[in-house]
Amino acid sequence: MQDTQYGTQDASFRAAGGEEGLRRLVDAFYDEMQRLAEARRILEMHPADLEESRDKLSRFLCGWLGGPRRYQERYGSITLPSAHGHLDIGESERDAWLRCMFLAVEAQPYTEDFKEYLLKQLFVPAERIRRVCADRLGSREGSGA
Template sequence: MANSIPPIYGEGDATLQAVGGLTGLQSLVETFYRIMENTPEFRPLFDMHPSNIELTIDKLVSFLSGWMGGEKLFSKKYGPISLPQAHAHLIVTEKEKAMWLNCMAAALDELSYSEDLKAYLLPKLEFPAERIRQVSAARHSESV
């Protein structure tokens, strides 16, 4: 008899499947960056990115695919990654961290993802965002 209980987020690729697989993830990331570009409160964050936003989108989709339990596309395409080191050249404070998380929440809302997925995903995304902020703070406090 098949188990009809849905997988729990964070187990296997359940989180990736909850966002709609790679197709849903691509849509989420494209929506995220569109909101970031077109919303005045998030625009400073968008301006921190390289002008080739398509590459940025692909890198985030590739990273999140593996992070959500799917195929580790980032390492296949771009090699190893250390998120904090990849962002260490940027000044990332609590303000930028909050903007990033709020922009992702807005994208999840716009695409009508379930409240339970948002309640799981946003706190999980806060961890890498905080590590990026910590490394930025350490790097930039040395140069002051």
């Protein structure tokens, strides 16, 4: 099957199992983050109680995959770079985040096609966030030199 099919309307949202499926994915994602030693640094960037983080990410993914914009309904507008601008995210933090997501996606009853598509799509904002953080850190270092 083609990647393009998933990017159309709410096809990806449906392939992910809708709101319930996305909450299961995000629960598995944060469970991995709590379990994996390599994710400890990114876990520590989160509030101690992960309930709101679970709610925010599953709602965000809903709209991001073409479903209803649940994040905005509860939390208002968001852009990913500014939501992460205060964090120090380099390659290892990006990769730890993607590793948790890889394991979480693997545990879902999705088709192999959709798993591959979703992980490829998630790399794009993860890398954009890393670049924005690198630019911020770079300009901070630059100004002190």
